[in-house]
Amino acid sequence: MTQAEIKLCSLLLQEHFGEIVEKIGVHLIRTGSQPLRVIAHDTGTSLDQVKKALCVLIQHNLVIYQVHKRGVVEYEAQCSRVLRMLRYPRYIYTAKTLYSDTGELIVEELLLNGKMAMSAVVKKVADRLTETMEDGKTMDYAEVSNTFVRLADTHFVQRCPLVPATENSDPGPPPPAPTLVINEKDMYLVPKLSLIGKGKRRRSSDEDATGEPKAKRPKHTTDNKEPIPDDGIYWQANLDRFHQHFRDQGIVSAVANRMDQTSSEIVRTMLRMSEITTSSSAPFTQPLSSNEIFRSLPVGYNISKQVLDQYLTLLADDPLEFVGKSGDSGGGMYVINLHKALGSLATATLESVVQERFGSRCARIFRLVLQKKHLEQKQVEDFAMIPAKEAKDMLYKMLSENFISLQEIPKTPDHAPSRTFYLYTVNILSAARMLLHRCYKSVANLIERRQFETKENKRLLEKSQRVEAIIASMQATGAEEAQLQEIEEMITAPERQQLETLKRNVNKLDACEIQVDETIFLLESYIESTVKRQ
């Protein structure tokens, strides 16, 4: 793992789980697979804390364990999975757009807890939804269950590998760690539970409107001692399916930008039809006939068959090659070239970065070299119609930042520089990797800056929180306007200004992180898809 990735993982782990878990996690990412004692020894943390940290990390699918010979269990961190933590808000928002609030909360609970049993999820989500509803209304478990089943049917949530049922005839000591297995067919199988009940609202005497916890709250004992019906069956969010959805979204919006709304709807329909039949890593979808597409178009779209055919032909002839024609039966068989589409998206990202960083003339040269594959210095100047000096300057700038690379073609076997062609070329895969690395660095910088800003103003933030708490409690007990005014004035005007600035900055930095993550997703998908095909 590169330094930038490790730094980003460290920041994410620290924000989500605290410093102890971060220390253990980063150590595992750096050094690979290690047993428990070595981790404790190398990091200098107590065994208890290492155990706790590992439990947390395994629960969240960030660390896996393997039993080696002689009963030694080794733990390995999944760096790429740690980086996914940046994308959690996007997953939750996607669930909201597809399955509304219920789906949103289900996915949120699953992401926050790593893995959960279905009954636990349903209960918690019902409780949460009930609290947001008006007084007197409650959320039924059945409704939440239905949404859960729908999420499982569309593969957005999946079962975790199970502990195999051991027979007691097994002699000898039990293994040091269970080997978890999962059957492909069972991964989305929802157990038959009859979850009957309604969400519970927290009683108002317990509830704190201000969020101030009472000093001596009794400790929570587990509420239900009855065994839950689906014991041992845990569910987790299926991130690959979400990625597939993001990829489809990216392709559809690209088509919409390039052509028009109708063609993007056609592409969306084609992608929807291939969701189940095509695996997420396939280079292109299964062929779909034009008749099928016509039948599956959304109800609102009443375009005639001929118009559909025209659109399909237009899409297939487009130089970007998002859609390809693979045959003539059934009115024309069409496929979506997923790999090519991802390549186009990654290339567009690279072009955009060059344009914003170096200017539009550099972008022209970049697009030229992309199109012509290999060009000499002189040819670049001629084709781009840019004076030699400037062209040379721009090429070297891009070369130094590794967007463009040099390809040597020797004329003689001794590779003498005076008798060698030097051609400029763009290697998309390596440029994408370089850009991805920069993105990781950017996000790490953004997080660090945000933490710095928050720390700088910590005193002010705490003060404002306390004042808000006081105001809220006074409002609850009924206070006069004048008193509230007095309390509010505890924060002076310049302090208010400072708080405003802080809030604006933090929002901006957060928004930046989210958008850089979108680029990260694109580049990662492209790199993954290319590497798989090699």
Place this chain on the structure above:
Amino acid sequence: MAGNKGRGRAAYTFNIEAVGFSRGEKLPDVVLKPPPLFPDTDYKPVPLKTGEGEDYVLALKQELRETVKRMPYFVETHEEKQDIERYSKRYMKVYKEEWIPDWRRLPRELMPRKKCKKGPKSEKAKDTGKGTSLTNTADVLKKIEELEKRGDGEKSDEENEEKEGSKEKSKEGDDDEDDNAAEQEEYDEEEQEEENDYINSYFEDGDDFGADSDDNMDEATY
């Protein structure tokens, strides 16, 4: 073969025209240090995307950041004692739900091992006086012997070495040598015990029990 044609004169080994410099032209300066840490950018970045969706995701992100701090998975680091005890700190402590992992899914070595089988009440009583501790230690000694006998049957290689190591080690109330083959208590008890000041591995195998394992008040009066 490389040719001494230059005979000490500066000459390029390749055609300088090929890289775009004409002969005799002043070459750009050699860069002798790494690029600046915060370089100036010629072009300002493009403004961020705005919209309902983006705002919602932003709000989600900020909420998530606050929520994860309150989850039981967020392992707090033990803060050093502050010089002044703030009254408000008592009222601002966040009470977290306990989380008990499903031990069937995890390697056995991750389960915390209990050294002493005392409940939290008897541990609290220990603080009030050494007298009570003396009566309890006798019980604990017996218990530990029992456990040792039972534990001998199940040991693996690692744990054997571990036990020997712990016997030699002087008692320091160290958490490291937790791994005796003690019976595995319920995790609940461990969680509850952590709330107080007592270190879990208070009693070590083969160490001296008695007054001097308790508070060190006696040792001071020489």
